[in-house]
Amino acid sequence: MLQKMMIEKGFTTPTDRVIRLKNQILNARPHVESERAVLATEAYKTTEGLPAILRRAKVAEKIFNELPITIRDDELVVGSITKNPRSTEICPEFSFDWVEKEFDTMATRMADPFEIPKETAAELHEAFKYWPGKTTSDLATSYMSKKTKDCMANGVFTVGNYFFGGVGHVCVDYGKILAIGFRGVIADAVKKLDELDQMDPSYIKKQQFYNAIIITYNAAINFAHRYADKAEELARTESNPTRKQELQQIAQNCRRVPENGASTFWEACQTMWFVQCMLQIESSGHSISPGRFDQYMDPYLQADTSISREFAQELVDCIWIKLNDVNKTRDEVSAQAFAGYAVFQNLCVGGQTADGLDATNDVSYMCMEAVAHVRLPAPSFSIRVWQGTPDEFLYRAAEVVRLGLGVPAVYNDEVIIPALQNRGVALADARDYGIVGCVEPQAIHKTExxxxxxxxxxxxxxxxxxxxxxxxxxxxxxxxxxxxxxxxxxxxxxxxxxxxxxxxxxxxxxxxxxxxxxxxxxxxxxxxxxxxxxxxxxxxxxxxxxxxxxxxxxxxxxxxxxxxxxxxxxxxxxxxxxxxxxxxxxxxxxxxxxxxxxxxxxxxxPTEEQVYAAVRQVLVNSSSTDMSTLKDEVYRTLAANGGNxxxxxxxxxxxxxxxxxxxxxxxxxxxxxxxxxxxxxxxxxxxxxxxxxxxxxxxxxxxxxxxxxxxxxxxxxxxxxxxxxxxxxxxxxxxxKDVKGPTAAANSVAKLDHFIASNGTLYNQKFLPSALAGDGGLKNFASLVRSYFDHKGMHVQFNVIDRQTLLDAQKDPEAHRDLVVRVAGYSAQFVVLAKEVQDDIISRTEQTF
Structure with a gap:
């Protein structure tokens, strides 16, 4: 059924491998694991006399050298943060006490439950004994005034994201690692260390920084080599000749990259994923985003004359699966704010190049194909649109939108580029922006x-x-x-x-x-x-x-x-x-x-049940035939019955x-x-x-x-x-409340000053599937986006689903496990959302053209 639908919409079918890998994610029960917390705590205990940057290097070194190595069945791109699929490690150096408080409740809480086995809880409890007063959260709290804490306690604002977790919301230079590898980073650090002027007062801090880079990146190389060792070990006992050959090639890839620059598209995919994986291991950073994936990956696709387009697509699909394997747990309140196991890895395609030309390429379209193949919440897939965007690209995006997965989110270059320039970003850097997290634009790999x-x-x-x-x-x-x-x-x-x-x-x-x-x-x-x-x-x-x-x-x-x-x-x-x-x-x-x-x-x-009851009561008891009078009587009946x-x-x-x-x-x-x-x-x-x-x-x-x-x-x-x-x-x-159609609603939203809100704006629209049906639906969608962007809207994203499907999913979640919806700046499996978030999505206006 699914494959037939995708053929009708012009998408190819996913391979059996991709389907099996997807099912590993869908069937996973997220767990909290303890290995990273234990290793980090051991490293901190033995480095108490060192400067902070060197302590962090030693923490990364120990984790990269000792974290368990896992290669899952069918994987072509390897590297995992946890032993169990879609699970999470704990980073106690940022905060920890909320985890211990939820040992007995995290598995049953309303939003984003995680299993914590008793032995895991015991290991975490022992590690946590080291941390009181030593976390970033403790230090930040000590700096805050009582009035600031009172404002947070009374619901005016919260800074929970970095307050309790590692720093994220960044896009790093994947292209740099693809080109020179980790060994090139080490060489650069050694060179800069040698060039330091010891008479300069900043020498002390700088030499610590460069030494930390050398320690960390040598350990990162070893992390990849450990995967090469694991793949070789698995290959020795593998009886299936096809899988045996795959494991041997995986070992060869991990032996070469990311230590060195990538030479094939498969190596490029492996390099990109190792970078993404290790960034998460270092800090469990929130919203570490792959950025302009098509721009740094397409040169390796074009240069690889030995790879088939079908296999290249399968590799991209595998990266999509791996992005869904990343997970993180939050405290119970924050979990409600981020409901749906959201990790916000925003991957962006399209737009324009740094010198102002259209940036659409083959990988841009392959990413859309990957969305159709995998049909999971991650990554937060985005496209950039400008006046030079080809109609074909926007129509293809519309075809993805009407799959009903809530992606791609669509961003307007004509607003975002000048908004970034207004904040002091150079034109070339502004043109090369990516999206991180939900909807936040930044000059990629140059911005904190x-x-x-x-x-x-x-x-x-x-x-x-x-x-x-x-x-x-x-x-x-x-x-x-x-x-x-x-x-x-x-x-x-x-x-x-x-x-x-x-x-x-x-x-x-x-x-x-x-x-x-x-x-x-x-x-x-x-x-x-x-x-x-x-x-x-x-x-x-x-x-x-x-x-x-x-x-x-x-x-x-x-x-x-x-x-x-x-x-x-x-x-x-x-x-x-x-x-x-x-x-x-x-x-x-x-x-x-x-x-x-x-x-x-x-x-x-009122609820449907209350309306039906009130209408029945009025029809039985009223002698009026005037519709206005009957309506008023229904209102009065609802009021008299309470709860309306x-x-x-x-x-x-x-x-x-x-x-x-x-x-x-x-x-x-x-x-x-x-x-x-x-x-x-x-x-x-x-x-x-x-x-x-x-x-x-x-x-x-x-x-x-x-x-x-x-x-x-x-x-x-x-x-x-x-x-x-x-x-x-x-x-x-x-x-x-937006009752005059999608264009009127979009016109209202466009009247806000999106240029001043340069950290990002988010606009949700919800369409009935019939609204986007056929070629006419695609053209209407493209026209709506172009019109909204002409009026200087910054961003728009779409749910394409009817109310009844969502209600059915609430009643029978097991039958709708693969139903993905747009929540806010991210998509999630509908059935894992807290009911109140589900109800909020159901209540959004259903638009049609």
Whole structure:
């Protein structure tokens, strides 16, 4: 069935090998493993007198030399972080106490469960005894003020990504390693060490850095050689002649690369994967992204005259499988924000070259074929589009989109390149940008972007502004006049600006504390040697060695804030049909709804069961034949029965009035420009600050799946949203509120200032499969993307699926294990998502042309 469908859509069928490798991933039960934690702890214990960069080199050396070696059945590209498929190691040098607290619950928690065998827990418990007070998290916490910690505790922002884990959100120079190998990196370090001026005060730190590179990269070569040894061992006992030959070639590949430069396409694939694998081993970095895979891999495909296109495709497919083998665990709260075992390895194709020519090549199309073959959540596959993008490329991308996997995400060169230039990135580097993590653009292998540095809850700041700086009875923010004191919308904006400035200042403090902690306790030599110009400056990425340095916190709740402000403008200040005292009373009472109202209620809708019951009751008891009267009676029946989307009791009319207001997402300037202004207030406040590495803060607007989790921290809002309900995701309109079609919705989103949000914006659209059917559907899709980008939108991504399929998957998850959907800046298996995240995806507007 699947193979027939792909043939009809123009894709070839995956090989049996790829299907078997895929099933290993689908059938895996993620485990927590202990080997890395034990090895790292042993290395730290024996290096306490050394500088941080040399300690980190010794940690990498011990792990690369002693981590168990695993070659899975059928693999052509080898290198694994864990013994079990799709499992994770622990990095206690960043944080550890949350792991121990979840020994008994991680396997059963709501989001992203992991098995922790008793013997693993015992080994981790023993290793953890070393770490109290020694982690980067401990150091960062010690630097933070009480007020900053209070802001985090009250749901205004969180810096959990780097607070608890290793540094990621980077794209390294894969092409450099393909060309010169690890041996070339060592030679460069030796040369620079020899050239150092011992009279220069920086000599002390630089010689430590270069020595750390030499230690780390020699161990990395040994790691690859250990795989060569393993492949030779397996080949000696292999009875299948075909597999025996494969293992012998794998051994030969691992003996040669990545120590030396690649000479064949197979060696290039193996080199790329070893780099990716070892980066994860060094720090379990979040969102370590392969970047412009087609640009650095295509030269090796073109030069390899002995390889068939079919086998080259199978190798690319194997890399796709390996990217799905990478996994990581997070604390229970963070797991909800990153639901779906997300690792965010963003792989990008298309766009333009550094000198402004179209960059599309053969590997660009092979990557699309790999998506169709593998049909798994990773990588986060992206394409770049500009005015010179061939129609064929965009149509092919549309064919991939309508497979329903949520990829590719589509990025606009015409916005991103000038946005990066505006931050000081050179034109050639801006043209050569890649995407890392969810949606974050960066000048590849020259940037430490510290992207995804925090989740900032704009809707929470709105709530605090409505209450004069208070959260409940606590004066968390500055004292400003509450909503009942405002006589105009300008009064609101003055208060909102004051609160925003206060909370962004504390966000910056938190981020900089974490930044300092990583520089002092966990510089990363393996990573740093592949980011320009660490080798030239003699400094690690964490100490400011990159050419471009940024910190990028991201916001969410923009549409909720814009719609709320517009509702106040319309009903309180313009029409004067509602006074602030009554609005405040309705908000304080949560419109009469119970706390934690259902998703349906949160979206202004009753559940299907409630609607059917109310309609039956009205039809049996009512004598009216007027549809308007019958509709009102249904609303009253729902209210009387409790638990509805229309509100209850005396606040019903207020909530319904607010819910009737025009909303962001329908191409209405009066509404859209308010959302734009609210987002700009956040972005402009963020960009006032600098970080410890000498770079600028830059804002992004994207949520991962935090719009669901952190919606629980936000009280009722003037847009009619009840307390604790999910917020809008990214720059997308609120769920179900973009009712005038996909073009109108896209036009609204394009009115936001995407140029200032240079850390990335995220826009989700959801289409019925019928909307993209046939050649007409492909052309409509391409036209929508071109139009949105002409209006200066930055990014868009698509779910192509109908509501009933998602509901069926909730009821019978085992039958839908391979159903992949777009969550936010990533895709995930639908059935592994927490139900509240599933419900959020189901509630998004289904568009059609």
């Amino acid at each position: 972007g510290w992207h995804d540095a925090a989740f900032f809850n704009v809707a929470k700041v709105l709530e605090i502004t409505l209450n004069g700086g208070k959260v409940g009875d606590t004066q968390l923010g500055p004292v400003t006049g509450g909503m009942t004191s405002w006589t105009s919308l300008d009064d609101f904006y003055d208060a909102f600006q004051t609160q925003m400035a206060f909370f962004v200042k504390h966000l910056v403090e938190a981020d900089n504390c974490v930044d300092y902690a990583h520089a002092e306790r966990a510089p990363l030599p393996f990573l740093s040697a592949m980011v320009d110009d660490c080798m030239g400056s003699g400094k690690s990425v964490q100490e400011g060695g990159a050419i471009y340095n940024f910190t990028g916190p991201q916001a969410f709740g923009v549409a909720d804030t814009g719609d709320s402000v517009y509702a106040m403008k319309k009903f309180v200040f313009d029409e004067k049909t509602l006074n602030m005292a009554d609005l405040k009373a309705a908000l304080d009472a949560n419109f009469g709804l119970a706390a934690g109202a259902s998703t349906a209620a949160a979206n202004g809708e 989307g229309a509100g209850e009791g005396k606040y019903e009319s207020i909530r319904r009035m607010l819910d009737s207001a025009p909303c962001f997402g329908n191409d209405i300037d009066d509404v859209d420009l308010i959302a734009r202004k609210c987002a700009q207030i956040y972005c402009k406040e963020v960009e006032k600050y600098t970080n410890p590495r000498g770079g600028q803060f830059q804002a992004g607007i994207y949520p991962v799946s935090a719009n669901v989790l952190f919606g629980k921290d936000v009280a009722a809002l003037p847009d009619g949203r009840p307390a604790k309900a999910p917020l809008a995701d990214g720059v997308s309109p609120r769920q179900g």
